[in-house]
Amino acid sequence: MTLPPERVDAGADARVDAGPDARPMPAPTLVGVQPGHGSFLGGTEVTLRGSNFTEDAVVRFGGNLVQPRYTTFVDRNRITVRTPAGRAGEVDVEVEIAGRTGTLPRGYRYDSFYVDPPLGPTTGGARVSVHGLGTHFRDGMRVTFDGAPCTGLMVTGPELLSCLTPAHPDGRVEVALDNQDEQLSITDGYTYADSADSVGGGLSGGTLAGSITVTVLDAMSGDPVPSAFVFLNNEPGAVPPSAGQTSARGQVTLSPPMLRPPVTVTASERCHTTTTIQSFDARNATIYLQPLMIPGCGSPGMPMGMPQRPVYPATISGELVWTGSNEFGPNPWSNIPEPREGFRRVAYVWVSRPDIFTADPTGAALAQQRDQVLEIVPATGGGRGYPFQLQARPAAVAVYALAGLENVVPAGSMTPVRFTPWVMGVARSVLGAPRATIENVVIDMNIPLDHETPLEVAPLEGTDVDAPDQFHASAFIDLGGEGVMPMPHATVTGLDSGAYRLSGLPAFNRNLADARLTIHARLASGAVTGPTAFQDTPAPCTGLVLSGITSPDETVRVRGWLGIPRMTAPTAGARLPTDRTVRVAIEGSSPDLLLFTMQWAGSSWQHIAPGAERTFQYPDLSSLMGLSDLPSGSPLNLSLVGLRLNGFDFNRFTYTTIGQQYWSAYAGRGTYLTR
Structure with a gap:
């Protein structure tokens, strides 16, 4: 059975013959949405309040379907959802159940810009980016946080600017933009944090003053983790007030005598991972623990591995259009050379990705998320161009096409396909919703690919015996809130530093x-x-993310490589020493942050530490009831990762601001040991 667009089948269990005397199900009513606004990107978690809600509710914002996976029935009066993407302005919110719909007119507002990251320190001085959609940012405009100007303003385009936040007490504040012709504001557009943070996690509260409050949250649900065991300075055998268990709110305050920085805190709980935040000076620590998906750890009545609700893509279709004398039909691809024998003209259509670290689609996903267009005039119908259709993540995206020459490879041949693009086109600000069909997207193929970026690559410092032996660089076009466009042909590979x-x-x-x-x-x-492969291979790797380049003709100096962490004791494959301490060395430039993750069958232990640390201890947890210690005799896989983050302060880090989108450099390797 084929479902109509934007309809969700409630399933066979929902089809019940109620009989002639049954009362009809009351229509849902919707009285409020909280919060009542959010980013045009979507993804804002909101609560719908009303009555007569059921688990079969289908929710739409401005006619755009909310992903079923992100629709959670709380009770008959509440549903939580993650909003789909939408254009700036007010939209109706609908809840549909069994064909009956409750509507809240103009119940939600999509903001025309957002601040990234959305929270920062009360001391100010944090560089933030402001991304807009359909905005007109320009030099000389004014940006304020609760009326105080944001300094160091850099406008890089009509939809992107950055600046340094002013100081402000903790709390949410209004962010206002004024370029004289356009005034925009968001009442709670930015959050100053100087207390335990249950959203971004990490460290906060200022310098240590006699006690530390630790909050432990479930990394999957965000809920408090009660009864988690928390201890200071690698001493699991300590007693209160140097150790303790979290309350129902997931919190515990530790206040041993003579508590002084730097301090190390570890949190562990049955059916969760263990995390240590090492050598810091802060009053509050919020730690996320990953739940373990292993037998015996599932919620009652929730079998392990039960299927999740689906996530639906958007479908985008349109035409690639070339200019020419034919006003009413397709024109030849005249800006691409005539193909010689064994070659053909071809175009490939993609949508932008969220970031540069999003993996390339493969297999069936590639066939759905990329379309191939040939220079063949449609036999029937058609418009001014060459049709395409593909699936895309439901978000604000750019749809782009690269057209050029490709060798024709016979079926079964081992000859690689080689595609050389000559021109491209792009359609901006395409908003897709789950299961929605966006039609008539026109991509004008009129942008020549005739520029090149010179690279001057510096060597990696140090004399590591297994130093990397291959250089690779790839180019992405950053469109701000619409994501990035990979240029798969704009790559270089070599065996040394030098000019590329x-x-x-x-x-x-x-x-x-x-x-x-x-x-x-x-x-x-x-x-x-790449940065996601350290756990899978021992091969060392160091990377740089060079962003904000304003001209494709600008010479880019590729330098400032981070030194790659190397385990010195124990050596790879050896046993963990009796003091249960791993020691590392880093030759060359040190990172701002170290993330060391030890994994074994079914669990892991992560250390989060300042970049200057070189020793990492794994205290014995075997004496603590219900907690799992490092297994004896089994391989322990260890990923060693160092990060550089612009404007980073370890004592104020959050899990949000150490995410991949904020990395300017990284280095790491995988190794293993035993116990």
């Missing part, structure tokens, strides 16, 4: 006037690995 060129890039004008170039550069051993 990234070729086949567009000029940043027309509808790319606000675009910026991002270069992801890596030094690796053997196959080039």
Whole structure:
């Protein structure tokens, strides 16, 4: 059975013959949405309040379906959802159950901009980016946080600017933008944090003053973790007030005599991972623990591995249009050379990705998320161009196409396909909703790919015996809130430092006037690995994220590589010493932050530490009832990762602000040991 667009089948269990005397199900009523606004990107978690809600509720914002996976029935009066993407302005919110709909007119407002990151320290001085959609940012405009000006303003395009936050007491504040012709504001657009943070986690509250409050949360649900065991300074055998268990709110306050910085805190709980935050000076620590998906740890009545509700893509279709004398039909691809024998003209259509670390689609996903267009005039119907159709994540995206020459490979041949693009086109600000169909997207194929970016690559410092032996760089076009466009042809690979060129890039004008170039550069051993592969391979890797490049013709100096962490004791494959301490060395530039994760069958232990730390202890948890210690005799896989983050202060870090989108450099490797 094929479902109509934007309809969700409630399933066979919902089809009940109630009989002639049954009362009809009352229609749902919707009286409020909290919060009542959020980013045009979607993803804002809101609560719908009303009556007669059921688990079969289907929710829409402005006609756009909320993903079933992100629709959670709380009780007959509440539903929580994550909003779909939407254009700026007020929209109706609908709840549909069994064909009956409750509507709250103008119940939600999509903001035309958002601040990233959305929270920061009360001392100010944090650099933030402001992303807009359909905005007109320009030099000389004024940006204020609760009336105080944001300094160091840099406008990089009509939809992107950055600045340094002013100081302000903790709490949510209004962010206002004024360029004389356009005034925009969000009442609670930014949060100053100087207390335990249950949203971003991490460290807060200022310098240590006699006690530390630790909050432990479930990383999957965000709920408090009661009865988690928390102890200070690697001493699990300590008693209160140097150790304790969290309350029903997931909190415990530790206040041993003579408590002084730097302090280390560890949190562990049955059926969760263990985390240590090491060598810090802060009054509050909020720690997220991952729940363990292993037998015996599932919620009552919730079997392990039960299927999740679906996530639906959007479907986008339209035409690639070339200019020419034919006003009413497709024109030849005249800005691409005539193909010689064994070649053909071809175009590939993609949508932008959330960030540079999003993996390339493969297999069936590639076939759905990319479309191939040939220079063949449709036999029937058609418009002014060459049709395409593909699936996309439901968000604010750009749809772009690269067109050029490709060798024709016979079926079964081992000859690789080689595609050389000559021109591109892009359609901006395409908003997709789950199961929605966006039609008539026109991509004008009129942007030549005739620019190149010279690279001057510096060598990695140090004399590590297994130093990386291969350089790789790839180019992305950053469109702010619409994500990034990978340029799969604009890559270079070599065996050493020196001079390289990234070729086949567009000029940043027309509808790319606000675009910026991002270069992801890596030094690796053997196959080039990215930051998500450290746990899978021992090959060392160091990478740089060079962003905000305003011209594709600008020479980019690729330097400032981070030194790669290397375990010195024990050596790879050896046993953990009796003091249960791992020691590392880093040759060359030190990171701002170290993330060391030890994994074994069914669990893990993560250390979060300042970049200057070189020893990491794993205290014995075997004496603590219900907690799992490191297994004896089994391999312990250890990933060693160092990060550089602009404007970073370890004593005020949050889990949000150490995410991949904020990395400017990283380095790491995988190794293993035993106990």
